[in-house]
Amino acid sequence: MKAVVIRNGTDRQYVTVTDIPKPGPIGPEEVMIRVLSVGLDGTDREIVMDRYGVLPEKAEQMVIGHELLGTVEQAGAASGFEAGQFVTVLVRRPCGSSACLPCRHGQQDYCRTGLYTERGIRAADGFLCEYVSELAQYVVPIPQACASYGVLVEPQSIVEKAWSQIACIQRRVAWEPGTVLITGSGPLGILTALTCRSMGLETHVWSKSGRDSANARLIRRCGAFYHEARESAQPGEVEPFAGGLNAFAVEQGIRPDMIWECSGHTPLAFESMKLLAPNGVLAILGVASGDTRLNIPSDALNQEIVLNNKCIVGSVNASRADFETGIGRLQTIEAQFPGMLTALLTDRLTMEQVPGLDFTGIAVKAVVDLASMET
Incomplete structure (x- = not known):
């Protein structure tokens, strides 16, 4: 069967389409899945464009892709x-470590050892192939009504995990959030905006995408406010990183109860700490892989966090419960904003297009189609 793999090369890894064996006979607690489509995100961008991938031990290649929609074949x-x-x-x-309490209790998204594996990302084959076999305990059913946007369940689960953490944290205080600020308008930022709007929150999205971009139009379509970031910071800000988030917030009179950092631009996480309202929460969903260095007013940020009871949480991988909650949330979003989720899936690709894909040309969200839902 056909698969998209990252493979060891002479000088560096490279991505290609190749033939690999179809999974063999399944056991009584396994499922054989026919892959219909696989979404691509920022991690896939790093794998395809930057040749980042952690292959299984002694393996020369690994199937990539981790946002799966499929049907049960057997x-x-x-x-x-x-x-x-x-x-x-x-x-x-x-x-698998006996010393890792979270993994022993099915909470591998909180693994303490760092020795976990991730399909399509770290030391385990992913889903960008025609068929996948998997233990039933890791398979999550998707209602047929959700099939057209089912490939979004995995990224939505990341948003849901952050929400569940925020709900736990905020039991500490009587708290009714009203205003949300989201930095970044990629697929994760848009899903976060849709989630917040489905809950009736005043939602502001701040991003470098143009006001007439597909991202901005989708955000305005759900009733959120879109703000295009300026190209340079203002004098006296934490660091001259693109945007001037503090100046923007002051200018707009925004003092958010929650900030969601979805851009992956690390400096924004530090700048966001100052902007939060007292008792607020900063959720960091974006991940950077570079080595950005900052000069920050550490004492001032420390005071903001301690004296104003602010919290910072991260979310990068999710549990089965978050997947299931994500399915319900996507259904709610679809009911309130019909067609928004499928409109987010702007670029439909073939497997052959992935190795040479220029992610900068993707309007919002790319999906690789492997089979039709009707076949």
């Missing part, structure tokens, strides 16, 4: 699934 007798069901699959697998 179901083991004890799997609890049946042929024809739409499904997705969890990404992370436990480290």
